[in-house]
Amino acid sequence: MTLEEGLKRLERHMWDLWRQHSQHSGSMELTNSELDYLYALLSAPEGLRLTELAALMRVSKASASVMVSKLGARGYLRKTACPADRRATRLYATIRTQHLEVEERDVYASAAASLREALDEEEVRELSRLLEKASRGLK
Template identity: 40%
Template structure:
């Protein structure tokens, strides 16, 4: 089976599991793009500057600014002063976002479990190695 077909099936599996956990979680109500921005802000080693966020996502600074404003309105992102430059601000996920992002781990655990139950222990470990290599 072609890799493209399997990747599509993987995406549908993820979508099904997300729908099952949808409920009142504001994170599950985000568009893919909003979620992508929020995840980049979350995984940044330190509070991220707007310029760095735009660069990381490969978008213009005005586009990043508009999306950050959207996430702020949804109370998922906060701005804090930049210690190196008094005029600049850095972005962090809000406590609300962190709470909901923490609970999303359940979705990925369930997805991993569904996949792993169809594989041997060795196959699951090998899949993890291949995904780690492919997603670097």
């Protein structure tokens, strides 16, 4: 099997795991772009201003505002007054969004368990080392 074929098979397995988990959580309702915004908020427990979120996502403030409105209406983020500047608001992930983070951990734990069943301990260590090395240059 080539590297490309192996990556494709792994991607299909991961996608299948996501589908299985999302049937219970409803997270399949989210687009990749929406998930990117939510993960950005999860990475900032102190919250983000709209301007900061737009810069982080590399989009205009207007685009970020539309996405924030959509996600807020669906209960994935909340807005509070910014203590430093009452004219601004801070955006925070809600409990609903934090559940996505738990779901993600569960999906990757399932994938890792599948790999541990197929490999011996030394192969798992070698795979971990190679994945770390290969991912250094990735975004």
